[in-house]
Amino acid sequence: MLLFAIGVGLCLLSALVTLCFVSRNNPQVRKAALWLTIAAGLIFIFQSVRIALTDQSLNYTFTQIAPQLQFTFLIDRLAAFFILIVSIVTVTVAIYSLRYVEVSTSGTRRNLFIPLMNIFILSMLFFVASANSFAQLLCWELMSLSSFILVMYHYEKEETRKTGIFYFIMTQMSTIFLMLGFILMYNATGSFAIAASPFLTAGTNTLIFIFLFCGFGIKAGIIPFHKWLPYAHSSSPSNISALMSGVMIKVAIYGMVRYVIFVLDPQLWWGILILIAGTISALLGVIYALKEHDIKRLLAYHSIENIGIILIGLGLYIIFDSYGLSDLAFLSLAASLFHTLNHAIFKSLLFLTAGSVVEETGTRDIEKMGGLVKTMPFTAALFLIGALSISALPPFNGFVSELMIFQAFFSAFSIPNPYVVILLIICLSLFALTSALAAACFVKAFGIIFLAMPRSEKAQHAHEVPRAMLIGPGILAFLCIGLGVFSFQIFGWLGFKPPMPNLLWVFLTLIIFLIPTLIVMRKTTGGKIRRSGTWSCGLPAPDSQTEYTASGFSEPILTFFKPIYKTDKILIRNFWDKYDSTFKNGQAEIKVMKIFEERIYMPIANCVRYLSQKVSGAQNVDLDTFILYSFITVIILVLAVGWIL
Amino acid sequence: MMNPTSILLIKVLFVFILGTAALIIMQKSLASLFSLYSVQSLLMAVVSLVLFKETGSYVLLSLAILTVITKVVIIPYMLNKVRKDSGIHRDSEFRYLTPVSAILVGIALIFVSYSSFYRVFQLSQDNLFFLGAVIGVSLALLGMLVIISRKKIVTKAVGYLMMENGVLLFGLFIAELPFIIELFIIVDLVIFILLAAVLSMGIDSTEEDLTRKLNNLTKWFKQ
């Protein structure tokens, strides 16, 4: 406990230090503060690993702030696991920020960045560690608040303004759902404690589940609540995107896991609901990602996809559990949690490296990048590792968790209900599609960003980023490989034996095969390579104009999924004469519709806007009308009281 | 228990009071409006005198005297002064309600207050007192109707005064408050009218004018 307290203290100190010098532009202070954060993160890693390995939970009551409420903390294995996720990403992001903060913007605004980041991290930590829902709600709000301000970091950009309002409303919506769930729970059990209670009936449980699912779902970015995610991730600074995508949405997953498993009594249909939501999120997430050419939005859509995968694991857990298949249930849950960790790692890695790229090229449009592998080789290699992990390729970590989910799916036949099995098979095929599309998408992303020739002036003159911005992601890349290769052993240390291949052997085998191949190749070529122009059918030397573009790359897949991308045709024609015979000018445009935005979000927003205009119009009148309002109310009151009594 | 003549007298007075109210709703000339108000206030004073005669409560007597002094003399005088100062003599604009429909609504209001008060007070009060209370509340609502339907601030002020009369009437028949409270209410009323008068001039005058008038108010405050 003491160590945790020290860690928290270090974070707070880091925040305070920068706040004290908030009006001075002193890089040394910022650096010192970030080092404090890194130290705190290391402490958290140490402690949470210890708890995860020894399975001794920590329990602590902090303070009683008012009659019914207090802060109590309980760090059990699950919490420790999520704390580990938070702190790993924290450490690497903080290392990355050592330089990124100095590079990305100027002015004293940077000073606010560090305290806010610390608060953001601490609120996530405390959310995970809280043993009562009141404290959780508080941390949840703090998390929303600090992340909102961080998203508004580049506040003068038009894009950020839009994002800000959108993000804020969505976070508030999620808070409201959580509040509903927590209030229901409090009123049913009489306490905020996060624990199963005999007072919770099946009906209440279901209501609470629905509220919490929506609340956490919004934060996690489940489709159809996902729309804030691409916006918020793309307009915030890259290290914050990494934190948000790597950790914040995981915190929502933690909430879901915690409540569904430990507090509420799950029913089969919850599992099915979660499974379907997960599958849809995964599939649509990746399909939208394919279409996206903004690197950070692309990554954000992949976050939606991966959240979907995590939810698939969770859904499978509930389904298997409700049939009493505890081994399979455990496998699914382990897969889901492991994927949570993996996604945190490789997604942070991708966001950080993408941030470096964006910083260097000054654009987020991948069509304007290209050829960066030559100017930024290390960043490219790191991004490649992230891309391979997220594409679930062996022996990287992403593969392990997806493998476990596949195995859980393959065991669906143990379920006695054939309808559920059919559902699982359908979800399985969609899941397979998802994972293959993700691979395609990352071939596109890596290929277009880093390979071939630069597509713009700025991409041509990019430089490798400073060392700190490589070390941070470097650690993550190392973890990507380590967690994949040693996955079998890691599960062993934790005391689990999931049925899965030992990737260490696979890895060793690969190396064994590599050695003779290398020898053969050395013998034959002597290591000499001749460089020559690319073959171009005899045409003049190809330039960046003739390269395959990102849109070209994803075009065939988009054609296959045409029904999902609804298009809008805009046709405007003007004529010189009134008989429409002499064409003057015109405009034709086909654009991809943002279905969720245009069919769900905007109608609701417009409805609210319309109502509010009516309401406020009724208040923009003169005194007579105001008195009339009072008059009518008085009459109604008099009548109501007279007649009701 | 009450003298039948007094009852008759009070009922007649009720009719007159309602009549003045109706006239106030319709009247366009400001001077007549103020006169009507003082007549109405006088009628109120008479009502309270009659009640004083019946119950012997000195509060009612002093109330009657107070009413005569402030509402029959001082306030109409002030209002007339404002009228002369501002040069506005007529308020011929009507909003939401024409005079005729205002009267119809007024009748509906009496019915409304009657019906809802009836259910509450049916067991606790005898007939005349109940009627008085209903007329009082209706008068208050009619006053509000004046505020709604008339444009000029001065007219609105008269509407407010009429409301106050209604409240007073209600008090007379339900339970008279301690005299000190009544006194304060009246003082409050006077200040209100003063302020409304100054402000109503402010609405129609230039900024310098307003400042000057405000300064007059300042002097008043200093004294």
Add this chain to the structure above:
Amino acid sequence: MIFLAYIISGLLLLGIVAAIMKWRFKGEQTAVSRSNLLNFFTLGHAGIYLILTLLALIRLPLPVLAFNNYLFMDPLAIYEVLIAETIFLLAAVYGHGYIKNLLDRRVIKVESLELFYGSFNLLMVMVVFSFFSNNLALFWILLELTTILSAVLIVTLSARENVIAALKYVFIASTAMLFSVIGLIILFATTKQTSGSGTLNWTELMVMANSLPPSLFIFAFVFCFIGFASKSGIVPFHTWLPQAYAKAPSMVTAVFSAVLINSGIYGIIRLYAVAHHNGAWHTVSIILIVFGVLSIAIAAFSMLPRTNLKKLIGFSSIEHMGLILIGTGLGAPVALFWTLYHILSHSLIKALLFLSAGILKNQFESNYLQDMPAALKLQPLATWGVILGTLAVVGMPPFPMFFSKLFILVQLGAFSLPLLIIVLIFLLIVAGALAYLLIRAFTQPPADIVKPYRADWSMKLPIIVLFVGIIGIVVYLSTGLSGILNTITASLGF
């Protein structure tokens, strides 16, 4: 005795100041020195009141009754007075720089200074004594006087819009307040019927509460409610509020929003405490909750299209009054506890917001959101004041409203789940509107080079104090405030 001390000390101070004026300046004082002197008087006045109230809190055995039971001090009254005096004091400090600035910009005339400060001080006296009045009729009168004084304060800026705003305030509030008299008369008659001699003293009403006939009491309550609600800006009697807030000078708006608006609610709480011991309380609760929800709803929808910063914050006050009304109407001790806490936090946060908005107004000479380019660069303190204040108003932690809002909603959830959902939806719209405000106002790219307006230290100090206070009451909640709030709840008979 203590009540006399208030008046006497005030008069004494007035005498001293008048003497200084006569002796020092001999009638030819400059505008600035006059302003300073008047400000000093106000400051001292508020300070003395604050000290006296604190003394009363520490020394006197509560409740204290005086003047034939017309006046009294009980924990709730002292609580409200302490809030009020704190705000008045801070507003007075703020006024030191603010009024001088208004004079410079010729928004306020030198001749109006006495009127302004006079009304301001009188308003303070009226507000304090309205909280101290045991007699509901006296309370009514003082409340009515505060309306008139507020109107005078609005109108000292002598622009046409100000006159209109003041007129609206006076007419809407006063007409509604007249219905309160009807309610008081019914209440008086009811007590007369029950106990023989009528009374409007709250202490006595509490004693005989359970013997009052419920139907009559409900009638009385409804009529009283109309008036008190109009003073607190409860929909649909709120119509005066946005414009009055927008037009009044910022230091006055802060007082309106943080103090005056509480006085109506104070009356409602008092009456509700009586109702709580009466068979009428269920019906009364429903009335309060209905109006509370209505206020939140209308405020929520009205906030979205607003572009005037002060109006927007004004609507937020309406929303919070709705919430407080709901908290009161739920009738649970816990709900009341948090409602009282909500009142405190609302006052502090609103004061912070309006005082910050005042600086912004001085900088940009406009209250409109679209006229505030590069506010963060020009006025960092005021802008952060508005930002943090807005976030606090939304109910974000670590600000105090988070707690009170949550627990009022918890109680509402126990009362009715669908209602809770509806209220939460409205609160979401409110949150959206406030965030929209922040984003519209403070993310504008810098326009032409604007000279930063140098706000006087006296204008910045209250903002900092308020900010510390807002965080302070969260910390203090666990250490001492909860005890005080529990005492108040108990003293109200819950």
Add this chain to the structure above:
Amino acid sequence: MTTSLLEYFFINTFFVLLVSPLFMGLIKKVKAHMQGRRGPPLLQMYYQLLKLFKKETVVSLNSSFVTLIAPYINIIFMLAASLCVPLVFIPTANFGFGNVILFLYLMVMAKIFMAFGGLDAGSSFGGMGSSREMTISAIFEPVVIIVVSALAFVLKTFNIHEMFAATLVGPSLTNAALVLTGVALFIILITETSRVPVDNPETHLELTMVHEAMILESSGPNLALMELSHAIKNTLLMAMLINILIPWGLAVTLTPISWLIGMLAFLFKGIVLAVIMGVFESVTAKSRLFGLRTFFILAFSLAFVTIMFELLV
């Protein structure tokens, strides 16, 4: 590691390296015969590989280290995948190597690096090839997974080694479900090895080529490794089909004789299958890229029907 596994390791790897070019040559030969040509010699691919290894490596000026490592990744991952599929005998322990998902994803890894290689040179051919390849593999993935899951369902395991062991003892050709899956597996084989109707391995026309477009910029030993790994992939998928449907001859004991029998049996069965593939390719027309859906749906529905069979019977 048991000796069995060690032996398996060597025998399987060498065998696969040895026979893969043969099957490729055979299919070409069959196709040539069907078209009335003589075609290249049966061992053409061996000569070709030897020659390529002797040539120098030429890479594009635009390319980066990705192009250089792509052939290595291809070959080592394909060899690792080959360990998942026993050609001649099934070891007693497999350390999870037989996992079918692992097998599939090892092949995907190879494929992805091939796609990177295609993009790296900056030529539009390479990009086009990569794009098409990834598209096909993406929309084909559900089919593969469903077929595999049908197999796992029928044989109650998701380890390929155990699957083969199960078919070896149980009824295979007589099992209707397995035969249905077998057809689906054949479609997988055709698709994954870039054959007509999905791709045309013979041409270098930009309209048709997918796989060839990606390795257009490869040369010398690099190209050799690419071609070799492609041939290995071909063999492995053939082995999947063969050993599920007609596993006879697959050795389970550790005697040299049984290996020999296993090798010969596999060689024989492989030749038969290669001929069938050649004939199939010759009688089928190349499909449009977007016309492939029906072809895939066929395999999908076959696998799905298999599952329904097992589920409902």
